[in-house]
Amino acid sequence: MPHAPCPIPDFTRVILVRHAQSSYNAQKRYQGSCDDSVLTDKGRSDAYQTGVALRDVRIDAVYTSPLRRVQQTVVEILRGMKVEKPVFTSAHLKEIDMPAWQGLTYKYVQEHFAADYRCWKERPHEFQMIPQVERQSRSAICVQQQCFPVLDLYDRADQFWQEILPLHTGKTILIVSHSGTIRALISTAIAIKSEQYHVLQQSNCGISILNFSTLKHQQPQLEAMNITTHLSEVLPKLKDGKQGLRLLLVPATDTNPHLINQLAERLQAVPIDFSLNSDLESSQHTTEQLLKYHPKTVQIQVLHQYFPQILQQKFSSQRATISSNETDSTHFITGLIVACPSIIQNLLRQVLDTSPECLQLIPDTLSVIYYPLKSLTPVLQAMNINNS
Known part of the structure; x- marks a missing residue:
């Protein structure tokens, strides 16, 4: 559970939660903005546990999708x-509109809409979809109305922030919505x-936190x-x-050994193929603690000033290793990266392509980046x- 103290007066805190597992999630179908999907038994249980995790957080207002x-x-x-x-319902919080794919399985879409699917994955801002075919009442002329689902979703997210944030300055609001919508809200x-x-990535019942400064000229920050x-x-x-390739990123500060020990216990059952840490004393000590249950992990220590270059080289070599095992459909490699907070923050910034000031990196926590092979x-x- 992420840190959740009461917000200071200079910030509006927004907690975002994706809905729990639905019937379409379980069936691996596209949902979009259709309303045919309902929670599974697992979904109801997970949603309840999410409430338990948020029990000590004071919520001033709740906003949800109508679905x-x-x-x-x-x-x-x-x-x-x-x-x-x-509970306030907002149409801006509906899921991305995907009328041509709603109800279809992921596999069917990949096989029967191959070109569109490739655009959706590689160039989402260019992805178009024809939502409907309208016929004029006295003719056979078809009017095809194209839309840009991702761009439309981002417009809705912008409108939501403009309408809602001024109403809750310095308060904490809970938003429960959808995977695509939460991505657009954070973005x-x-x-x-x-x-x-x-x-x-937005998992079912995954919790994210944004902090919006009430002071002028300060950017919002992603806290979790x-x-x-x-x-x-x-x-x-x-x-x-x-x-x-999956990278586990830990900013080394050597300020709270107790939290690092807790993190080591959490990672005990996670296979870690290699570790890369800088030669700073804090990085060395943190790495030793985190790997005490992983005696076979290959450990690599790098001079601090060369860390970014060596990390890039290691990244390329590991992807090449994975490519050579491409026949194994489940093969991936996990690496532990322990370095000073500035290096970890820069890695996150490069992935998100945003300003480092927008990312609130918390000491003694874990972040996870996944690099898909294809x-x-x-x-x-x-x-x-974190471990609270």
């Missing part, structure tokens, strides 16, 4: 929190381009992203059949996982 899977999630979250709150808040739409530890997940899950777009799976 059933979100409404059902909110009921369970509030039940877990043991509070009653007025528009901290200036991640629509080209990077797929860079943020896609935290799922309250669901007994050590790390956010990868989708089935993924290949690639994609040029890395994925931030989580940021600032």
